Each structure stands twice: as C-alpha cells, then as structure tokens.
Amino acid sequence: xxxxxxxxxxxxxxxxxxxxxxxxxxxxxxxxxxxxxxxxxxxxxxxxxxxxxxxxxxxxxxxxxxxxxxxxxxxxxxxxxxxxxxxxxxxxxxxxxxxxxxxxxxxxxxxx
Amino acid sequence: xxxxxxxxxxxxxxxxxxxxxxxxxxxxxxxxxxxxxxxxxxxxxxxxxxxxxxxxxxxxxxxxxxxxxxxxxxxxxxxxxxxxxxxxxxxxxxxxxxxxxxxxxxxxxxx
Numbered sequence: 001x002x003x004x005x006x007x008x009x010x011x012x013x014x015x016x017x018x019x020x021x022x023x024x025x026x027x028x029x030x031x032x033x034x035x036x037x038x039x040x041x042x043x044x045x046x047x048x049x050x051x052x053x054x055x056x057x058x059x060x061x062x063x064x065x066x067x068x069x070x071x072x073x074x075x076x077x078x079x080x081x082x083x084x085x086x087x088x089x090x091x092x093x094x095x096x097x098x099x100x101x102x103x104x105x106x107x108x109x110x111x112x
Numbered sequence: 113x114x115x116x117x118x119x120x121x122x123x124x125x126x127x128x129x130x131x132x133x134x135x136x137x138x139x140x141x142x143x144x145x146x147x148x149x150x151x152x153x154x155x156x157x158x159x160x161x162x163x164x165x166x167x168x169x170x171x172x173x174x175x176x177x178x179x180x181x182x183x184x185x186x187x188x189x190x191x192x193x194x195x196x197x198x199x200x201x202x203x204x205x206x207x208x209x210x211x212x213x214x215x216x217x218x219x220x221x222x223x
Binding site: 004031033035042043044045048050055056058090092098099100101102103104105106 | 143144146148153154155156157158161199201203207208209210211212213214215216
C-alpha cells in the first residue's frame with residue numbers, strides 16, 4: 001500500500017512569492033491534515049480537510065490556505081512568503097474513525 | 113487549549129541501558145494519546161495509540177503507558193537503531209481532527 005506522497009520535497013523561494021504544496025493521501029483515507037514543523041515551534045497544526053471541506057483550522061494567518069479535491073488529494077498554498085515561513089511542511093492522512101496520522105516525508109521550504 | 117510537554121529534551125543512552133521518556137498533557141476530553149517516532153529528514157511514523165488511563169501497548173523494545181495526566185514510553189535494552197526523536201500528541205473530542213504535539217525527546221543510543 002503506497003504511503004502519503006508529498007511534492008515537491010525541497011523548494012527555495014524569496015520573500016513575497018507564493019508557494020503551492022501537494023499531498024496525495026493513502027488510498028482510502030479521506031482525511032488530510034497539514035502541519036508546519038520548525039526547530040523553535042515544533043509541529044503546529046495548520047488545517048484538516050475531509051471530503052473536500054475544511055473541518056479544523058489552526059492559528060495561522062490567512063496567507064496559509066488549503067483545499068482538497070474529490071480524489072482526496074490536497075494542496076496547501078502560502079502567499080506573500082515571509083522568512084519565518086521557512087519550515088518543513090508535513091501532510092498526514094488518516095481514517096476518520098481512528099486518530100493515528102500517517103505522514104508524508106514533507107516539503108522543506110526555504111524562504112530567502 | 114490542549115498542551116503537551118515532553119521530557120527530557122534529549123537523552124543519551126548506552127546500548128542496553130533501559131530508560132523512560134515522559135509526556136505530560138492537559139486536554140479537555142482525551143480522545144487519544146499518540147506516540148510517533150521521527151528520523152532526521154523524514155515525517156513522523158506512528159507507534160502507539162492509548163485511549164484510557166491504565167492502558168499499555170508494546171512493540172519490540174518499546175512500551176507505552178498512560179495515566180490521567182501523563183504517558184511514558186519505556187525503552188528496554190535499546191539499540192543504536194532506536195535513535196530518533198520521539199513525539200507525543202493528543203487529540204480531544206471537540207477537535208478530533210487536530211493533534212497537539214509536544215516538542216519531542218531526541219534519543220541517542222551509543223553502541
């Protein structure tokens with residue numbers, strides 16, 4: 001069974017640009033959530049999508065947005081990038097009836 | 113707001129030297145407590161779910177236990193390949209889709 005796939009794995013952007021990250025969940029998993037991981041803040045919840053609807057949102061500014069498609073694939077977008085957005089962005093999928101998350105390997109974003 | 117605190121921040125053990133990692137939590141209504149392992153440059157890997165106080169789960173050299181305020185991850189006779197960062201997370205019933213993570217314990221096992 002294929003795991004969670006995230007693309008791209010690495011990317012470098014400059015301040016003010018925008019970025020889109022993609023996530024393909026495990027087959028059959030309809031819930032997809034996104035987390036930001038930094039050395040100083042640890043793993044912080046961004047948002048969760050289920051059946052194309054955002055069900056939960058963390059405490060991040062509106063520059064961070066996401067969406068989910070009918071095949072459960074998800075994208076997250078960060079607009080007007082700031083230096084502090086440099087982080088590992090992790091996508092995770094799960095079965096709705098269980099809580100355990102299955103993570104992808106992440107997209108490492110560097111903002112210069 | 114849910115909170116998770118892990119200690120110690122870092123732990124260095126000799127191969128075969130058993131120890132425990134601590135995860136203290138506050139949550140309005142615990143839906144589940146989760147342990148993950150994260151290797152450098154990779155996403156966290158699920159290890160255990162604990163649902164209620166008194167519950168225990170085991171996997172190879174790892175054993176997770178749960179009380180009403182904390183969870184322990186016991187590592188028995190660790191090997192160098194157990195070196196990783198171990199993360200604890202909680203979910204509550206009001207926000208089932210959101211996991212709140214601790215900052216992790218980085219374990220180094222020397223041969």
